[in-house]
Amino acid sequence: GTSLNGTWAEAWIRECAGVIAEHRAELNTLDRAIGDGDHGENMDRGFQAVVLKLDALPSGSTPGEVLKLVATTLISTVGGASGPLFGTAFLKAAIAVSGADTLHAAATVALLTAARDGIVLRGKAQVGDKTMIDAWTPAVDAAIDSQHAGESVVTLLERAADAAATGALATEPLVAHKGRASYLGERAIGHRDPGAESTTLLLRAAAETAAR
Numbered sequence: 001g002t003s004l005n006g007t008w009a010e011a012w013i014r015e016c017a018g019v020i021a022e023h024r025a026e027l028n029t030l031d032r033a034i035g036d037g038d039h040g041e042n043m044d045r046g047f048q049a050v051v052l053k054l055d056a057l058p059s060g061s062t063p064g065e066v067l068k069l070v071a072t073t074l075i076s077t078v079g080g081a082s083g084p085l086f087g088t089a090f091l092k093a094a095i096a097v098s099g100a101d102t103l104h105a106a107a108t109v110a111l112l113t114a115a116r117d118g119i120v121l122r123g124k125a126q127v128g129d130k131t132m133i134d135a136w137t138p139a140v141d142a143a144i145d146s147q148h149a150g151e152s153v154v155t156l157l158e159r160a161a162d163a164a165a166t167g168a169l170a171t172e173p174l175v176a177h178k179g180r181a182s183y184l185g186e187r188a189i190g191h192r193d194p195g196a197e198s199t200t201l202l203l204r205a206a207a208e209t210a211a212r
């Protein structure tokens with residue numbers, strides 16, 4: 001079966017760069033409706049920089065080492081709110097799995113939980129505030145349920161990605177309480193949060209690379 005090792009982590013992040021590039025315009029469009037229109041651009045700039053750094057990473061790196069590189073690169077290259085938020089997510093995730101060569105279900109849950117907790121620590125958003133947390137928290141909850149059910153790590157990541165997608169969709173009717181969209185009041189209603197959508201793309205990439 002699939003093993004969530006350093007090779008997987010690198011494949012996951014390269015897949016993230018690919019899907020973010022593919023969805024760059026769509027993420028900009030979501031952000032144009034309730035923000036300043038740069039979310040796709042910000043994420044694409046960050047992940048393109050990450051890919052260049054990955055090319056120089058020694059083979060045999062652990063998942064934690066890959067995630068640490070993602071964190072430092074996103075923090076230094078992505079402007080805006082999402083850079084420090086995703087940067088902190090990957091940094092906390094790296095710390096949570098540091099030393100592990102292969103991530104089993106418990107470590108995968110620890111990775112996702114630490115990422116979400118890092119975003120909350122940094123941005124103070126709660127579920128329902130119409131932010132990326134509305135995708136991350138259902139994803140973490142689904143991963144925990146999956147771990148308790150004794151499912152494979154592939155299924156665990158698929159369920160996390162599905163829950164993130166549902167969570168992102170559920171941001172549409174909400175008023176925002178954090179970030180630029182919070183300035184719009186009721187005018188934010190009817191629009192999906194871009195950070196919740198990009199979170200879904202990253203988690204879908206995790207599941208798809210694990211299933212390969």
Ligand code: ADP
Nearest residue numbers: 039042080081082123125131132178179194195
């Ligand atoms: P900016 O708003 O600075 O242009 P981006 O457009 O790259 O940055 O990112 C916007 C996304 O950041 C939002 O869609 C939302 O998901 C997320 N975000 C903003 N503020 C917060 C926060 N306090 N907590 C969690 N996520 C946030």
Ligand code: MG
Nearest residue numbers: 035036038039
């Ligand atoms: Mg923006």
Ligand code: MG
Nearest residue numbers: 036038080081
């Ligand atoms: Mg901006």
